[in-house]
Amino acid sequence: MDRRAVFNGWLLPVLLLLPQLAVTVVFFFWPAGQAIVQSVQGGDAFGLATRFVGWDNFATLFADPNYIFSFGVTAVFSVAVALLALVPGLLFAVMADRVVRGATFYRTVLLLPYAIAPAVAGVLWMFLFNPSIGIVAFALRHAGVDWNYFLNGRQAMLLVILAAAWRQISYNFLFFLAGLQAIPSALLEASAIDGATPRRRFWTIVFPLLAPTSFFLVVVNMVYAFFDTFGVIHNVTQGGPNRATEILVYKVWYDGIVGLDLGGSAAQSVVLMGIVIALTAVQFRFIERRVHYA
Amino acid sequence: MVTARQSAWIPHAILIAGIAIVAFPIYVALVASTQHLDAILEAPMPLLPSDQIIRNFHDAITAGTAKTSGVSVGRMMFNSLVMALIIAAGKIAISLPSAYAVVFFRFPLRKLCFWAIFVTLMLPVEVRIIPTYQIATDMGLIDRYAGLSLPLVASATATLLFRQFFLTIPDELVEAAKIDGAGPLRFFVDTVIPLSRTNIAALFVILFIFGWNQYLWPLLVTNTPSMTTIIIGMRQMIGNGDTQTEWQIVMATALLAILPPVAVVLLMQRWFVKGLVDTEK
Numbered sequence: 001m002d003r004r005a006v007f008n009g010w011l012l013p014v015l016l017l018l019p020q021l022a023v024t025v026v027f028f029f030w031p032a033g034q035a036i037v038q039s040v041q042g043g044d045a046f047g048l049a050t051r052f053v054g055w056d057n058f059a060t061l062f063a064d065p066n067y068i069f070s071f072g073v074t075a076v077f078s079v080a081v082a083l084l085a086l087v088p089g090l091l092f093a094v095m096a097d098r099v100v101r102g103a104t105f106y107r108t109v110l111l112l113p114y115a116i117a118p119a120v121a122g123v124l125w126m127f128l129f130n131p132s133i134g135i136v137a138f139a140l141r142h143a144g145v146d147w148n149y150f151l152n153g154r155q156a157m158l159l160v161i162l163a164a165a166w167r168q169i170s171y172n173f174l175f176f177l178a179g180l181q182a183i184p185s186a187l188l189e190a191s192a193i194d195g196a197t198p199r200r201r202f203w204t205i206v207f208p209l210l211a212p213t214s215f216f217l218v219v220v221n222m223v224y225a226f227f228d229t230f231g232v233i234h235n236v237t238q239g240g241p242n243r244a245t246e247i248l249v250y251k252v253w254y255d256g257i258v259g260l261d262l263g264g265s266a267a268q269s270v271v272l273m274g275i276v277i278a279l280t281a282v283q284f285r286f287i288e289r290r291v292h293y294a
Numbered sequence: 295m296v297t298a299r300q301s302a303w304i305p306h307a308i309l310i311a312g313i314a315i316v317a318f319p320i321y322v323a324l325v326a327s328t329q330h331l332d333a334i335l336e337a338p339m340p341l342l343p344s345d346q347i348i349r350n351f352h353d354a355i356t357a358g359t360a361k362t363s364g365v366s367v368g369r370m371m372f373n374s375l376v377m378a379l380i381i382a383a384g385k386i387a388i389s390l391p392s393a394y395a396v397v398f399f400r401f402p403l404r405k406l407c408f409w410a411i412f413v414t415l416m417l418p419v420e421v422r423i424i425p426t427y428q429i430a431t432d433m434g435l436i437d438r439y440a441g442l443s444l445p446l447v448a449s450a451t452a453t454l455l456f457r458q459f460f461l462t463i464p465d466e467l468v469e470a471a472k473i474d475g476a477g478p479l480r481f482f483v484d485t486v487i488p489l490s491r492t493n494i495a496a497l498f499v500i501l502f503i504f505g506w507n508q509y510l511w512p513l514l515v516t517n518t519p520s521m522t523t524i525i526i527g528m529r530q531m532i533g534n535g536d537t538q539t540e541w542q543i544v545m546a547t548a549l550l551a552i553l554p555p556v557a558v559v560l561l562m563q564r565w566f567v568k569g570l571v572d573t574e575k
Contacts, residue, residue: 006398006399006400006468007398007399007468007472007477007478007481008399008400009399009401009478010399010401010402012395012399012478012479013395013396013398013399013401013404014395014401016391016392016394016395017391017392017395017396017407019387019388019391019392020388020389020391020392020411020453021392021407021410021411023388023444023447023448024410024411024414024448026429026448027426027429027444027445027447027448028414028417028422028448029410030425030429031422031425031426031428031429032417032422032425033425034422034425034428034429035421035422035424035425038424038425088312088315091308091312092308092309092312095304095305095306095308095309095312096305096309098305099305099306099309102306102309106309106312106313108560108563109313109316109317110309110312110313110316111559111563111566111567112316112556112559112560113316114503114559114570115503115552115555115556115558115559116507116552116555116556117506117507117508117509117525117551117555118507118509119507119509119525119528119529120507120525120528120548120551120552121319123528123529123532123544123548124319124320124322124323124548125319126532127319127322127323127326127541127544127545128318128319128322132337133334133335133337133339133541134337135322135337135338135339135341137337138337138338139338166315166316166319169312169315169316170316171570174567174570174571175571178571227418227420227421228418228420230420230509230510231509231510231525234509234510234513234529235529235532249420249421249510252420252421252423252424253423253510256423256424257423257424257427257514262424265424266424266425269421269422269423269424269425272420272421273417273421273422276417276418276421280415
């Protein structure tokens with residue numbers, strides 16, 4: 001990050017940095033520090049005093065079967081959302097890369113769901129699948145499916161996965177398309193001349209060259225499923241039925257704001273921070289590789 | 295063997311299927327927003343539009359529903375707009391000077407400042423939610439536009455993007471400015487900011503959508519109904535059994551919540567794509 005020609009002085013750059021540093025300290029370092037402090041504190045029964053309790057909050061947390069269960073729910077949810085958003089995204093990108101006529105139209109329409117808030121996507125899908133009035137729920141019942149996601153945990157999970165993945169397809173589509181368009185056409189032409197079928201060209205040339213983009217997108221989609229889907233869960237299932245869709249971010253919010261368990265919620269925040277830092281570290285590794293290979 | 299002519303249809307067929315998946319939930323919402331509530335409750339709802347569209351949107355925009363405590367969707371859209379604009383403009387306004395300082399100056403603790411900003415990339419507001427809420431309460435930011443937007447302004451994406459771009463500005467430009475006797479502020483305003491125009495536009499588009507679509511933070515930081523954003527207000531319209539949910543208004547509201555970000559993507563698609571690709575690098 002160095003350049004030769006720079007300006008001198010220290011007062012001006014400090015003044016220029018000050019607004020951002022101030023906002024960062026007040027709304028970032030201070031709360032993150034508080035989360036860590038609160039995670040090792042406990043309140044008395046009346047909520048009047050706090051004292052140092054060491055690892056107690058974490059020990060309680062990991063001894064809580066509901067928390068462990070929430071980890072499992074989050075794992076299933078995020079892997080399913082990532083897969084269900086990545087595979088169609090890739091398929092549509094490959095197809096959009098092949099067409100000439102209407103290419104702009106397809107691209108524009110397939111990009112649109114990205115502009116839709118996850119919370120709104122949740123409401124749209126909830127309306128389709130509402131057991132009493134939803135049009136898809138009606139069709140499912142006619143097909144003999146006993147559809148009621150208010151009671152059936154698996155169905156609730158399926159619904160939040162669909163709603164969360166639906167809007168993320170756009171994002172993956174865009175990045176896969178950019179990745180495809182960066183592949184030199186000489187490579188594909190050469191193999192076509194050698195008689196490789198489109199299918200073979202895809203698996204032996206296109207897919208390996210897209211691998212770095214795919215790794216990067218896997219991480220981004222996991223982060224999305226972990227943190228940005230609170231609105232979907234809160235709107236569609238409220239973590240239910242019977243905690244079947246209670247992902248970690250929903251639990252932090254619920255235990256802290258509704259349950260008023262500050263220590264427990266702070267400990268959960270600290271665990272989540274660890275997860276984001278790990279995911280970000282993985283992401284940077286892959287980005288470096290992407291730069292290296294691409 | 296498939297002839298070239300036949301196989302040319304396959305991509306189109308798959309893409310049209312893709313568009314159907316994208317469009318179906320939106321289409322059903324659109325149809326629902328043209329119906330009487332009775333028609334929706336009598337499952338299955340008709341799949342063709344009816345004639346109540348003007349009435350439903352009018353009711354939503356001017357009155358909301360019984361569950362929104364008399365706050366109209368028009369008011370909610372105004373709140374969302376103010377929040378999204380402050381977040382987008384705020385992030386850009388604090389990031390441009392800080393990136394400039396980090397790239398064009400040498401001063402003590404420069405690297406530390408950069409890393410302090412950089413690590414904020416790692417912790418989305420969702421993971422530090424309770425302490426941030428406590429700080430907002432202590433600072434009296436509850437139910438204020440500042441409370442809705444300021445905590446979301448603290449993020450490093452914009453700073454990193456501008457830093458990346460500033461590093462590509464040739465040293466010769468800086469030297470020429472110095473020879474012409476231009477100071478650092480003058481160079482910033484007359485050269486660097488004009489050169490950053492496309493980056494600013496691309497970032498603004500992405501940040502506007504990001505701000506408009508916020509959910510968890512506005513849910514926490516607003517209690518007064520008149521400060522509700524449209525995304526939160528839409529949720530409040532959906533009841534838990536005691537009174538009938540007015541689905542025709544909910545769907546009209548959902549469409550109104552989608553409209554501004556979708557319009558931004560459609561009208562500024564080039565910048566939107568650039569912003570999206572750049573911010574993830």
